[in-house]
Amino acid sequence: MIFDLPLQTLLIVWLGAFVGGFASGAAGFAFGIVGSAIWLHAVDPLHVTMLIVGGGTVIQCGTIWPLRRSIAWNRVWPFLLPGLAGIPVGVALLVYVDARALKIALGVFLAIYGAYALFTPRLPKVSAGGRLADGAIGFVGGFLGGLSGLNGVIPAIWCQLRGWPKDEARAIYQPFILATHIAILAMVGVVALDRQGIILFVAALPALIAGALTGWSVYGRLDDRRFRQSLAILLVASGLLLVMSL
Numbered sequence: 001m002i003f004d005l006p007l008q009t010l011l012i013v014w015l016g017a018f019v020g021g022f023a024s025g026a027a028g029f030a031f032g033i034v035g036s037a038i039w040l041h042a043v044d045p046l047h048v049t050m051l052i053v054g055g056g057t058v059i060q061c062g063t064i065w066p067l068r069r070s071i072a073w074n075r076v077w078p079f080l081l082p083g084l085a086g087i088p089v090g091v092a093l094l095v096y097v098d099a100r101a102l103k104i105a106l107g108v109f110l111a112i113y114g115a116y117a118l119f120t121p122r123l124p125k126v127s128a129g130g131r132l133a134d135g136a137i138g139f140v141g142g143f144l145g146g147l148s149g150l151n152g153v154i155p156a157i158w159c160q161l162r163g164w165p166k167d168e169a170r171a172i173y174q175p176f177i178l179a180t181h182i183a184i185l186a187m188v189g190v191v192a193l194d195r196q197g198i199i200l201f202v203a204a205l206p207a208l209i210a211g212a213l214t215g216w217s218v219y220g221r222l223d224d225r226r227f228r229q230s231l232a233i234l235l236v237a238s239g240l241l242l243v244m245s246l
Contacts, residue, residue, distance in 0.1 A: 005199060005200075009042045009043070010203060012038060012039060012042040013039065013200060014203070014206075014207040016036070016037075016039040016051075016204070017205070017208040018211035019035065020033075020034040020035025020038075020211065021209065021210065021215065022212070022215040023211075023238075024059045024215060025059065025063060025211065025212035025213065025214065026216070026219045026222075026234075027230065027234050028152075028156065028173060028174050028219075029173065029174075030152070030156075030235075030238050031052065031055060032052035033150060033153065033238040034241060035052060035055065036048050036149070037241035047200055048149075051200060051201060053181045053185040055201070056181045057178065057185060058208065059212045060177055060178035060181060063174065063212060063216055064175060066216075067170055071171045071172075071175055072171070073175075075172055076175045076176060078134040079135065079137065079141070079173075079176045080138060080179055082135040082136070082139035082142065083138035083145070083151070083176055083179075084142060085142065086140065086143035086146065087145055087146040087183050087184055087187070088146060089142075090142065090147035090148075091147070092146075094147060097147060103242050103243075104242075106144070106153075107238075107240065107241075107243035108239065110235045110239030111235070111240055111243075112239070113157065113239075114232045114233065114234070114235030114236035117231070117232035117235065118232035118233060118236065124161065125162070126158075126161045126163075134158070137158040138155065138176065140154050145181075145184050151177060151180045151184065153235075155172075155176050155177075156169070156173045159172055166227040
């Protein structure tokens with residue numbers, strides 16, 4: 001079934017899955033941005049969205065397990081509930097919002113913020129707003145997820161600005177990403193989970209898992225400072241890839 005795909009398409013699917021899996025394994029997010037920048041050269045946007053949320057769900061299920069003891073659900077819920085509410089809003093606005101312009105704006109923001117985070121000696125720590133601010137960030141993440149599948153990047157940046165250590169931050173934004181991925185997959189799967197979508201997903205799975213395992217091994221070697229630097233580099237790369245893929 002997999003070899004029904006042209007060789008060029010298969011190679012692009014594997015490359016996007018491995019590189020995206022590596023990014024997500026190492027940082028806990030960015031699978032969709034990195035993978036889609038490669039997949040869009042050979043796969044239609046609807047099936048790319050399915051690959052993002054389907055593949056992202058698999059990765060999050062695998063990488064969240066080692067963090068399970070760090071997860072404090074009372075800190076995740078303020079992000080997650082508004083995030084789930086934001087998903088249908090994003091989906092409903094798909095036909096009204098210029099998705100290309102939105103992705104360009106998000107890509108430019110990520111590149112600028114990532115460069116700032118990389119070169120500044122110390123990021124500002126945001127302690128104001130409490131759960132209300134966390135909820136607003138969760139809603140934005142869910143909205144972007146419904147609109148483009150990019151649900152994790154804003155919560156990941158916010159956790160960094162909160163000053164939380166790497167394990168603590170991942171134990172908040174990874175459950176958020178997993179739950180919202182499942183919700184998005186339930187909506188997108190109605191139209192995207194056809195024979196072609198299944199073939200693409202099965203083809204991507206081995207490379208996706210290999211990339212995630214490689215990225216996770218890198219994550220284990222990073223202290224908080226190096227993790228912050230790696231996150232900043234990934235944000236710059238993600239922003240540039242997001243703009244260049246359009």
